[in-house]
Amino acid sequence: MKVLLVGEYSRLHNSLKEGLEVLQHEVTIIATGDSFKQFPVDYSIFPRYFMENKLLVFLNKILFRLFKLDLPLAEKGIRFWLFLPRLKEYDVVQLINSNAIETYPFFSKFLLKKLFRQNKKSFLLVCGEDTPIIDFMLKDSLTYSILTPLLKDRKLASYYRFSLKYTQKKYRDLYDFVSKSVSKTIVSDLDYKIPLPEKTLIPNPVNTAKIAFEPLDSVQKVIIFLGVNNTSSIKKGTLFFEESLKIIQQKYGNKIAIIKTENAPYKQYITLYNHAQIVLDQIYSYDQGYNALEAMAKGKVVFTGAETEFNNYYHLTERVCVNALPDVDYLVAELSYLIENPEEITEMGKRARAFIEKEHDYVKIAESYLKVWSESERKVY
Structure with a gap:
């Protein structure tokens, strides 16, 4: 099977790739690498011009302050668009988030339509903040959630700009578009299964072959x-x-x-x-x-x-x-x-x-993904 994984925030897609490769599948990751975390990717859409060039960083600050233009977002989308000719004939495309490309929502929809059409099955993985997760947490029905500090003190809103953007119409529309376009939505743990009980939970894969167990026979300090x-x-x-x-x-x-x-x-x-x-x-x-x-x-x-x-x-x-x-x-x-x-x-x-x-063994989890991917029907675009 040929698999394209879009986005990487935590090393989840890298570990899944390693499990799939053990099972002899071909896997490609396209992502930014998630800023300072620098996760490995095959095709990078990191906006290096507007993040590393001091003159362009300064220009972006001015344009954002005056016109709310965020040029790194545009650069990510353009880089993804340039990769599109290579992103064809995959059996499975999986997004790590409805905003996996991390560009302007209208640009994401344009790019994803092309991506979905030129490949077979597509899937959405909810493993972090996204529209239905933030909607659920804002109801304040749990004992606590990542929004608890905000719900207790609205003055903290500036610290939650990333979270709250998913409630904006443009991001809500993007999520609706993605969720209707994919064959299935998968969640990675109970923090997302609880808000989305009808979705399939596949636990996070952890590469137990690469991560050595270090037994603590005696603890001196x-x-x-x-x-x-x-x-x-x-x-x-x-x-x-x-x-x-x-x-x-x-x-x-x-x-x-x-x-x-x-x-x-x-x-x-x-x-x-x-x-x-x-x-x-x-x-x-x-x-x-x-x-x-x-x-x-x-x-x-x-x-x-x-x-x-x-x-x-x-x-x-x-x-x-x-x-x-x-x-x-x-x-x-x-x-x-x-x-x-x-x-x-x-x-x-x-x-x-x-x-x-x-x-959480990465090969067992890869097998779980393969089962869900294989059993899901392809959407017609």
Whole structure:
């Protein structure tokens, strides 16, 4: 099978590609690489002229301020358009988001119409923020979500521009166009299955062959890692982790070490957290995101989403990670327990790896995608 994966935000499509290639399928990724994260892609639509040329960056700032023109968006679309002649005769095209090309919505629709017509089946993967997800979260019907800080304090709206754009008519129209054009919509975890219960859930693929398990036979000094993404720190509840670490540092002093990084490229991020036994991932989630899963695969204890819905869905009776809550006292208590009982770090790390191998193995997940792709009917464009 010949597969085209459009967009990459978390290494999900790279791991899926690796699983599909083990099964002898031909896979191509076209994407920006997601800014500073620099994920590998086969065809790059990164807007390097308007992001790396100082004169053009300055020009774009002026045009955006005066006319709200965002030239990097245009450049991404133009780069995708130039690749279109090569993006033909694929058996499957999968978008990682309705806005996977990351250009102006009207331009996205134009490009996607051409892309869909010159290939066979098309699919949409909801694995992050998109119109129906933001619509659901704005209803405030969950205990918490990434929009909880905004719902509590509307002054934070400027930090949610990326999220709230999906409620604009032009992005809503784009989502409607994509969802009606694809053969099927797939979701990657419970944070998207809960808002879209009728959609098929295929868990995130994790390359368990590439990520080595690092058993923690003895923990001499507990090292805690916090990776901060400044563009999404409020949505991830990073402040709760930071406040907790201040208390933990005062409480345990040189018995622990804390590694903190900001906006690190993916390779650097991985290198830094390799030294830690505990990884602080995110607060406002019900299931694990991609960074959490990769850390769990290495046998680390991860503070992330692990709500009741998650435990019930996977029929878990023991913790494979720590359910992170927006409560500093709770986080301090959980961290303190692990620091004072290092054997639990070792045991939870083993359970985490076993869970990843059972539920997220990249080849098994690739097989799940192939089954859904094969069984879905082709849309006629």
